[in-house]
Amino acid sequence: MLKGRVRGRNVSIVAHVAHVLGARVSRAARTFPAVRAAGVTRAALARAALTQAALTRATLTQAAQVDGLSPVARPVRVAAVAAVAVLLAGCATSGESGGTADGPGGDTTGATPGSTATSTTAPRSDATTQRLDGPPGAVPRRGEVRAIPATGSLPPVISSIPTTRKVVFLTIDDGWEQDPGFVQRVRDQRIPITAFAMRDAVEAKGTPDPAGGPGQFVGAGKWGYFRSLRDAHVPIENHTLTHPNLRLLGYDAQRREICGSSTIIRRELGTRPTLFRPPFGNYNTDTLRAAKNCGLKTVLLWTATVQPGGKIAYQVPDKKLRPGDILLIHFRPNLARDFQILVNKIKRRGYELGNLQAYLDAATNR
16 A cells, blocks of 8 residues: 555656656747847857756655655655756757857957956857868868879978968967866857967976966966867877977978977877978978978968957058968966957958868868
8 A cells, every 4th residue: 555655646747747847848849949049159158058957856845745745756756857857958059159259249358357247149050161070160161272292202291271261370379378268269269270389388397478467377377288289189299399490400300399299299199290380480491301200291371360368460562351361379477368359359340250170171182
């Protein structure tokens, strides 16, 4: 008789759970498309999902108290709450994310380092722009990118991507200022960027570049910081061990700098670089030979540099962004703030941020 009563209560609780679960999921399914169209970020939706799951747990707890929930039924309640959280979190993370602002007009210029303030618009319908299950950034359309001619057996030297699409590429060098707000922006807004790590900067050996003022996060996380970047879909590439002027070194010394950097990145991060950026942009034939010997596929230069305050220093007379530009940033003080200013500026001018590796693959027929 007692077992029959317990089963009766459990069946009552299961029925109540099914009712609440169906109502919550139905409400999420009805409201999510409108919320996403309003530009709410994926992180905000995830937080809302957790809040909703907590409310569901409270509702189930109250129901349990009314029905006299037995210990046998407690696992049912726990499983139901978990199911609600998983389903709502799934709704919150489905679909595409357009980053901070898709296209011109998205501004958040008053942000401070480490803050997460963003401005969003409705995501693009263009499937080549974002992929939530992989690296961020626009990817090339079929036939969009012109081929870069091969340079014999040596790695090609590339300073821009041959495309007419309004897309540019962000790269960042060295590793001195390890601002956690920068990682947060890259991760939460799914901003595509490629990092070129220099060992002495990552490990804070020596004195950082004084441009931008005194640093707040010099060597704050070392290789752990770059693991966080890697986990945010940032490729970590090769920028030598000590940042020498390679033109002044012989082949063996250049090879030690380049291969040594690839080895330590592989050891610390689990991936071996395929791109190389020579310090100061200086290289010669020995550099290309050494890069090839160290397993690097491309030597990457740039067409514009980014100065403190997010200002772009152009290397062309008209002082404008051009399709396929590769921008060079450094890990400097106020990185998170300046980076947000730069991203907003690029998007205001109608440019997308591209997935560099996808475009390099298209240009070199890999």
